[in-house]
Amino acid sequence: MTLRERLLDERERPEWVRASPYSWRLAVVAVCFGAFMGQLDASIVTLIYPSLEKEFGERVATVQWVSLAYLLVLAAAMVTVGHLSDLLGRKLLYLYGFAVFTVSWAACSLSPNLTVLVCCRVVQALGAVMLSANSVALVTLAAPWEKLRTALGVQAAGQALGLAVGPTVGGVLVSTVGWRWVFWINVPVGVAAILLGRYLLPRTVERADDARFDLRGTAWLAAAVATLLAGVSVFSGLPVPGWAGLTLIAVSALGFAGFLRRESRAPAPLVSPALLRERHIAWGLLGALAGYLVLFGPLVLVPLALVRHVGEDEMRAGLLLAALPAGFALASNLQERLLPRRWGNSVRCLAGAALSLTGLAGLAFAAPADGWLVAWLAVLGIGLGVFTPPNNTMVMAAVPAHLAGTGGGMINMVRTLGTALGVALITLAFHLGGEGTWNSVLPPLPLFVLMGAVLLMGVSAVWSSRTAL
Structure with a gap:
């Protein structure tokens, strides 16, 4: 076997894993490591904005490119890598992506200035896109159809756990040993994830020689x-x-x-026009974009408002903010047990949008000292956790099986665009919105932007439904 063949050889799982009745669950666990690290990265980095402003003497509009450069690569390359994984193998690219992602974490921690840090984040994004473009497709192909919504909920819970741990751990690290440890802490997790993926993820396809990009x-x-x-x-x-x-x-x-x-x-288009002409897919993707804008917007807004305008330290800001992704994790993982089984995907999405709007309305009057800020962030997270798994299920159900990787890449691309818009639009609204008003520490203009995105989630739930409400 030549070196090229070795590098492109997608190894099968051990026999004992393939024969296990829990093999699909083990595969979902392996994918959850990637989901966890990807969202940990997204949430933990927003906590270091104030520290980067101080250390490098830059404005927040410049510092935000530590996130935006990363998200830009994800958005641009997501569907391309999804298509590549359909041809070369999802497991193969997933494991290579983890290797690049983990090495880049170490490089980010050694950056001497903001320019180098942004460049390292671009390289890191190349690895992250290889993870993200394959996560939904790997879950979809590993899980039985009747367990798909449950499996996607577990994967979403892995993402939410990363989001929940990120603010807490990030706040503690920044307040104690400094922002560079925000990157170092993930290196051992990445090494463990590579080993788990090697032995638990199934081989997906035979290598194709006619790849076109x-x-x-x-x-x-x-x-x-x-x-x-x-x-x-x-x-x-x-x-x-x-x-x-x-x-x-x-x-x-x-x-x-x-x-x-x-x-x-x-x-060989990145995004099939035929898929986008399918109403259920187009509106479902728009809803996924809006959902992630609402999820990530507060991750930027709350630390900036608390640290800059109230004088809180990063540790307390991170602890308060953790309520949002914690609510997301609980709702995405437990909704199958708590919500009526007769509720279809569209009804669940509408319920999630309604809860999200309630949480944002509460935040408009919440002050950090009275505990209501935590409560309303949790309500917002629960609403998004109810919305996301059925939204993703509706999209993937409408995508042909042989295009599962491309469909998963499209979902992750719009998630990334939503995340990027959450960072960029909320930073803009924060810059324009000034101090908090009423009884809230949070400026009203960013909250209005988030409410508009929630309304779009509700509209998408109606138009992306494959069946009547």
Whole structure:
């Protein structure tokens, strides 16, 4: 066997794992490590914004690119890697992704300045996209159909656990040993995840030799997303003229138009126009984007408001913020037991949107000292946890089985876009919104942005339903 063949050889699981009646559960556990680390990364990094502002003397509009550069790569490459995994093997790319992801964590911790840190995050994102693009597809293919919603709920709970641990651990580390340990702490977890994936994940496909990639489509998408986020950042406080921001947003619109035109003609498109013409898929993806915007927006808003305007330290901010992803984790994992079985996916999504809107309305009047901030963050997390698994299930149910990797990549791409918009739009709204009003420490303008996204979640629940309510 040549070196190339060895590198592209997707190893099968041991016989004792394949023969186990719990083999699909073991595979889901292995995938949950990737889900955990990916969301841990997203939530833990937002806690270091104030520290990076102080150490490197940069504005928050610049510091946010520690997150945005990472998310940009994920959004641009997600579907491409999903397509690649359909051809080469999802397990193969998943394990390689973990290796790149883990090494990059160590590199981030050694960064001497903000520029190097952002570059390391770009490399890290290349590994993360190999994890994220395969997670939903691996769960979908490993789990029996009747257990799919449960399996996706467990995977979502793994993500939520990473989100919940991130603020708590991040706040403690930043307040005690410094922001660099936020990156070091994940290296041993990554090594363990590689070993588990090697022995628990199934071999997915035989290697194909006719791989075709839409490099032009990838370039169009990357340019469109990058200019959109850069344009929003200009209005968030970057020392750049306003006309430059408007120009970037206009270029982004042209980029998205060019991307859609390219996809309609590409022999192997990143996003199949036929899939997007399917109402259930298109509206379901829009709902997933809005859901992750609402999930990640507060992860930026709450630490900035508490640390900058109230004078709380990062440790307390992280402890308070953990209520949001903790609620998400509980709801996504326990909804099968607690919600009526007769409720279909669309009804569950509507219930999740209603709970999310209730949580945001409560946050508009919550102060950190009276405990209500924690309570309403938990309600918001529960609503998002109720919404996400059935939303993802509706999308994957409408995607043909042979395009499961591409469908999973599309879900993860819109999740990433939602996350990026959550960071960028909430940073912009925070910059424009000023101090908190009423009885709340949180400025009203970012909350209004989040409420608008929740309403979009509710609309998507109706239009993405495959069956009547």
